[in-house]
Amino acid sequence: MALTLTAKKGKESGRSRHFRKDGVKLLLMASPFVLFAFAFSYVPLFGWIYAFFDYHPGIPLNRTEFIGIQNFRDMFSDPRMGPVLVNTLALSFLSILTAPIPMLFAVMVSEVKSGWFKRLVQTVSTLPHYISWIIVYALAFSMFSTEGAVNTIFSNLGISDTPVNVLGNYDRVWTVQTLLLLWKGVGWSAIIYLAAIVSIDSEQYDAAKVDGAGRLRTIWHITVPSIMPTFIVLLLLSISNLLSAGFEQYLVFNNVLVADRIEVLDLYVYRLGLVTGDYSYSTAVGMFKSVISILLLFTVNFLSKKFRGQGIV
Amino acid sequence: MNTQASAQPAGRTETKPARRRRKIDWKDFTFNAINYFILTLLILITIYPFYYIFVYSISDSIEAQKGVTFWPAGFSLEAYQKTLTLPGIKDAAIVSLSRTVLGTILTVLCCSFFAYLITKEEMLLRKYVYRFVLITMYFNAGFIPWYLTMKTYGLQNNFLLYIVPSALAGFNVILIKTFIEQLPASLEESAKIDGAGYMRIFTSIIFPLSMPIIATIAVFAAVGQWSTWFDNWFLVENPKLQTLQLVLYTFLNQSSNLANATTEQLNRGDLVRTLTPQSIQMTITMLVTLPIVLVYPLLQRYFVKGIMMGAVKG
Numbered sequence: 001m002a003l004t005l006t007a008k009k010g011k012e013s014g015r016s017r018h019f020r021k022d023g024v025k026l027l028l029m030a031s032p033f034v035l036f037a038f039a040f041s042y043v044p045l046f047g048w049i050y051a052f053f054d055y056h057p058g059i060p061l062n063r064t065e066f067i068g069i070q071n072f073r074d075m076f077s078d079p080r081m082g083p084v085l086v087n088t089l090a091l092s093f094l095s096i097l098t099a100p101i102p103m104l105f106a107v108m109v110s111e112v113k114s115g116w117f118k119r120l121v122q123t124v125s126t127l128p129h130y131i132s133w134i135i136v137y138a139l140a141f142s143m144f145s146t147e148g149a150v151n152t153i154f155s156n157l158g159i160s161d162t163p164v165n166v167l168g169n170y171d172r173v174w175t176v177q178t179l180l181l182l183w184k185g186v187g188w189s190a191i192i193y194l195a196a197i198v199s200i201d202s203e204q205y206d207a208a209k210v211d212g213a214g215r216l217r218t219i220w221h222i223t224v225p226s227i228m229p230t231f232i233v234l235l236l237l238s239i240s241n242l243l244s245a246g247f248e249q250y251l252v253f254n255n256v257l258v259a260d261r262i263e264v265l266d267l268y269v270y271r272l273g274l275v276t277g278d279y280s281y282s283t284a285v286g287m288f289k290s291v292i293s294i295l296l297l298f299t300v301n302f303l304s305k306k307f308r309g310q311g312i313v
Numbered sequence: 314m315n316t317q318a319s320a321q322p323a324g325r326t327e328t329k330p331a332r333r334r335r336k337i338d339w340k341d342f343t344f345n346a347i348n349y350f351i352l353t354l355l356i357l358i359t360i361y362p363f364y365y366i367f368v369y370s371i372s373d374s375i376e377a378q379k380g381v382t383f384w385p386a387g388f389s390l391e392a393y394q395k396t397l398t399l400p401g402i403k404d405a406a407i408v409s410l411s412r413t414v415l416g417t418i419l420t421v422l423c424c425s426f427f428a429y430l431i432t433k434e435e436m437l438l439r440k441y442v443y444r445f446v447l448i449t450m451y452f453n454a455g456f457i458p459w460y461l462t463m464k465t466y467g468l469q470n471n472f473l474l475y476i477v478p479s480a481l482a483g484f485n486v487i488l489i490k491t492f493i494e495q496l497p498a499s500l501e502e503s504a505k506i507d508g509a510g511y512m513r514i515f516t517s518i519i520f521p522l523s524m525p526i527i528a529t530i531a532v533f534a535a536v537g538q539w540s541t542w543f544d545n546w547f548l549v550e551n552p553k554l555q556t557l558q559l560v561l562y563t564f565l566n567q568s569s570n571l572a573n574a575t576t577e578q579l580n581r582g583d584l585v586r587t588l589t590p591q592s593i594q595m596t597i598t599m600l601v602t603l604p605i606v607l608v609y610p611l612l613q614r615y616f617v618k619g620i621m622m623g624a625v626k627g
Contacts, residue, residue: 019435026436029511033427033481034442039466040478041449047458105355108348117349123613124356127363130605132540134562138598139362141565142369147591149365152380183359215344248543252562266456273457274547286455294452 051284057277071284080268081285088264091245094178096238102186103231106193107223111215122194125187133248136184140167140253168257177253177262181246192234196227229308236304240297243289265289363606370599374592392596395588401552401560402597408472409539409557416476416538421531423480425523428489429515450483463548470551474544479537485530492526493519532612539604561597 051071053064075081105125112118128136143149144166151163166176200222208218247266254262263271269289273282301311369377373387380386396402430436431443454462468474496519504514520527542558549555555563 020437022433023435023437026430026433026511027438027442030427030430030436030442033423033430034445036423036481037446037449040462040481041452041454044454044458044462045452047454047461050457050461108352111344111348112352113345117352121352121356123610124359126613127606127609128359130536130540130609131602132542132558134542134558134565135540135598135602138561138565138594138601139366142366142595142598143362147378147380149361149382153382156380156382186355187359214340251543269456273460279457279461283455283457286457290453290455297451 048283048287050280051287053280055280057279067280071281072288074281075285075288083260084263084265084268087261088243088245090174091177091250091264092238092242094174095181095245096235098178098182099235099238100231101182102189103193103227105186106190106197106227107219109190110194110197110223111219122187122191126191127187128184129188131184133184133246133252136180136249137252140180165257167253168255170258170261173258173261177249180253181249189234193227193230196230197223200226232308233304236300240293240300242296243293363602366595366598366602370592370595372592374588377592378589391587392592396593396596396600399593401555402557402600404553405555405557405560406600408475408554412472412475412541412556413535413538416479417531417534419476419480420482420485420534421527424482424485424530425489425520425527426515427481428486429493429519430511431486431490432493433511446481446486447483460547469548470554471549472554474548475538475541475556478544479534479541485533488530489523489526492523496522536605536609557597557601561601564594564597 049061052066052068053061054067054070055061055064109118109121112121141148144164145151146163146165150166151160154160155163166172169176204222205218208222213221243265245264245266247264247270250262250264250267251270254267265285266289269282269286272278272285276282305311365381368383368385369381370392371388371390372381372385373389374392376386427446431439433439436442453459463469463474463478468477500518500522501514504518509517540558542556542562545554545556545559546562
């Protein structure tokens, strides 16, 4: 150590030149990654230009008519836009409404004293997070189709003999989708709360015990306040994702019977683009969504900084 | 949590009179009973669909039509035998496996090497390089621009579409960078004095030492690769390049005519029709789900570690 120190003093200028050379070398080594990020994340942004042209696939952009913000004006007179926004916001609000459930679940798990049961609950409840929406669809189909398990069990128990088509139910589609989302995500979302609960100082609980507080009281006065900050951050993040109601889920569960109420903004963008072939208008709607999302993220981050003294991104 | 559990009875016997203690224990008992009851119910709701698919897939196809609930109706592995001979299943399995293996290797190498470079403070413009890459986590150009860009790059109907665009992920870079930063700097310095270059130091010191976080990320990436299907759905039509996920989805969505036709094909040669489309659906679902269900409990702890690190960071 002493040796390197003296060497450093002795060759100060040589070292710093070396340092610079290393700096350039490192930059060169990192440049493929910079190029990569540019190619796959930044270049697509240039595609936003299509929103301002009357672009049709097959005709090059320079022979396409520039129409300015016509596509954005069209959005306001698009009769489909209203229902699509209602669907998106409704599904987002329902999922925000169920946000306390993972927290409740985490508290319940943390109150389990038997180690193996706790591990079992955690392992099992996180499993659905790792499977794709296609598998969730396959499972839901096998459960809820007219010949599926639920209808079979109901008719075996004599509860109901007329099979119910849960996945094709127009009136209940929002509820069904919210429950599916909850089924898939509850265990995963709980992990972060469990981490917060583990880090609570156990002295607090001991003190509460001495004061004669029961289980529910300790939960209410110690556990819940300790995980509230985590809850707030996640809540704020979900607000910034208001317009990004899960694309894959609704794409997979879309069917003729429920299409009207399940078509969220992302799904509409996809349908406009690849099904109808209206690339320009589709891009405009997608752009509108991205811009609102970023604005929401900034707002929420600003509010969080103001009231919690800490940003969320 | 454990301290809380063990402190409870001790505290009570000392401070509370006997009569009162019984009352509180009863309350405690009710709390536990309700808690365990609800959690058990949740376990059953989560597990049952998987169990049902499994039981159905090993049932005798014809008998299963009358309805399966908890026990297999008859027993037959015919559905598995026949499903594996379905046209396209083998190719799809190979595609899914290759994208999982190659995609995981690629993303682990890219993210870890980039993360290492970013930890070097002498890098020119280091902050800008890091931000330029990280910020990609927060924006998304949207569907059509993404679609057109991939097409321009010639990734349509190309296997590389599955593994290349996901190679560099900001979140993984943060995790690995944080891990490397807390490794002792002296190891690297001594190697540097011995004349080792950055590449050499990375491959022989940093990468092996970062195994805990690399394993976590590899697991994340592998499960992600196995489950991703939207790239296949939007940009790959070539039947040779279909993933298992999409084959399953196509099969689920096929009109019953088509499903019946496939089934007829499978039943060809037998005098009696022995397989139903439902059985085949259940079996394919099993084949797609099984790798995750088998591997996942072993890797669960890595996931938990990963998300906790993310939580600490973010």
